[in-house]
Amino acid sequence: MRPKKLKDFKVMPFEYTGSKKAWVTTKRTTEWFNSFVRQARQHCNSIGLKWDCKIILVMDNCSAYPPAEILSRDNFEVIYLPPNCTPLIQPQDQGILRSLKCRY
Numbered sequence: 001m002r003p004k005k006l007k008d009f010k011v012m013p014f015e016y017t018g019s020k021k022a023w024v025t026t027k028r029t030t031e032w033f034n035s036f037v038r039q040a041r042q043h044c045n046s047i048g049l050k051w052d053c054k055i056i057l058v059m060d061n062c063s064a065y066p067p068a069e070i071l072s073r074d075n076f077e078v079i080y081l082p083p084n085c086t087p088l089i090q091p092q093d094q095g096i097l098r099s100l101k102c103r104y
Helices: 028-046 091-103
Strands: 056-060 078-082
Touching: 028 056, 028 091
Parallel strands: 056 078
Antiparallel strands: none
């Protein structure tokens, strides 16, 4: 399943998965994370960093995500942002949401 916005991509430069209801689930997040770790390690190796270099992934706070302790491993750490802080530290979100609300 591919969204209409991605229909022109023959080869996507990223991994995309979706669900019919567009819900984020613990299972889907864990599958994505395992793939992301592999890709992040390959990227670090390709730019000359050691295979076991430290990587930190900062994610928003979603109740469907597994606990950070489960995901963090092998010098790969996951940190969740505190709840309700996204608009405070990501000002671009405010502009996008404001524009959407004004138009619709």
